[in-house]
Amino acid sequence: MTSPISKNSYDLADEKLIRKIVRSLPPSSGLRMWAGRALAGEAIPTDVIPTLCTVLRGGGGEPWPNRLIAGRCLASANWRNSNRDDVCTALREAAAGRFEFFAPPSPRRPLSREDKWILAIFLFVGIPLLVIGKDMIPEQFYERWVDAAVGVSIAGIILYGIGTVIMRSNISSESRTITRRRAIQMLAELGDCRAIGEVAHALHDTDSEVSKAARSALPVLLDAVRAKHYGMLPKEATPALCELIYGSDRLLAMQAINALARAGDGRAVEPVMRQKESAIQTLHWLRAEHGRDAEVAVLEAAERALPILEERLRNETAAERLLRPAESPANPAEVLLRPAGSATSVPDTQLLRPAEADATVKTDQAQ
Numbered sequence: 001m002t003s004p005i006s007k008n009s010y011d012l013a014d015e016k017l018i019r020k021i022v023r024s025l026p027p028s029s030g031l032r033m034w035a036g037r038a039l040a041g042e043a044i045p046t047d048v049i050p051t052l053c054t055v056l057r058g059g060g061g062e063p064w065p066n067r068l069i070a071g072r073c074l075a076s077a078n079w080r081n082s083n084r085d086d087v088c089t090a091l092r093e094a095a096a097g098r099f100e101f102f103a104p105p106s107p108r109r110p111l112s113r114e115d116k117w118i119l120a121i122f123l124f125v126g127i128p129l130l131v132i133g134k135d136m137i138p139e140q141f142y143e144r145w146v147d148a149a150v151g152v153s154i155a156g157i158i159l160y161g162i163g164t165v166i167m168r169s170n171i172s173s174e175s176r177t178i179t180r181r182r183a184i185q186m187l188a189e190l191g192d193c194r195a196i197g198e199v200a201h202a203l204h205d206t207d208s209e210v211s212k213a214a215r216s217a218l219p220v221l222l223d224a225v226r227a228k229h230y231g232m233l234p235k236e237a238t239p240a241l242c243e244l245i246y247g248s249d250r251l252l253a254m255q256a257i258n259a260l261a262r263a264g265d266g267r268a269v270e271p272v273m274r275q276k277e278s279a280i281q282t283l284h285w286l287r288a289e290h291g292r293d294a295e296v297a298v299l300e301a302a303e304r305a306l307p308i309l310e311e312r313l314r315n316e317t318a319a320e321r322l323l324r325p326a327e328s329p330a331n332p333a334e335v336l337l338r339p340a341g342s343a344t345s346v347p348d349t350q351l352l353r354p355a356e357a358d359a360t361v362k363t364d365q366a367q
Contacts, residue, residue, distance in 0.1 A: 052074050087190075
């Protein structure tokens, strides 16, 4: 099937930067070939998706410009349902800005248009001036002329080098912004509610474009949370949702509480309880109708969510207290009691024993 994400979020400035980055890649680069096909409107084969996901994640030390191109190619790829999890994982890594590396430019990088102009000026202007100057300038001044020409050339090379570093730094910064912004938008299009933690963190990002994209994507992701996602979301999802309910955006706070009611765990009980108490206090002095409506919605959402979250907290606590029988490796006939959800790495000496077995041990020790 075709990609379930659109290419419309790449505006003309984004496409211009992507084309500039593509031109700077080595001609033999596979990424350059696939990017060219994507920019031409052609579909990217399915078997390339794992490679694009690796580049987008940046785990192999890929710089942000390459990650930007990989994201653009994914928007033009032919997908299978089996690719969805890999793509979503790569998008979450990119949205969070993880795996940031500075990769030096490849020594095989082709000359850019600016490089060619500098080289042409040096070859066709600088060298002829030195040759002509030898015949036109008196001999006593020619040595100074050469020294000045060499000094100006060295200064030009230094300034060009500084400008190149600044330009590449700007390209990397712009690529990082576009990649993270577009990754957040893609996650919203895919409805991947597992990305709530990364997107909620991006809401307070110093990059205004990233935070704006996160603010637009969060309501979509919160609405995508269903009861079936309980126990399937990452551990950081519940704390991230709890942070949202304290924000000034009361509509977003209400949506976060509703999402907690559907898929949050017992850790959300105390934050939702505090938010309920805060809403009650706020309604005592808040008179503006618009503000009251939003606060009432938060209060009602908290009242609906609390019984559900408290029940989950009791179940989660009870599960930690349940014991299951296990054999002792040293003595198979001896029965040990392990916590129901614990691994076998707990030392046997720290485990409980049934009351009958414990009494037998004490009798043997007394004899």
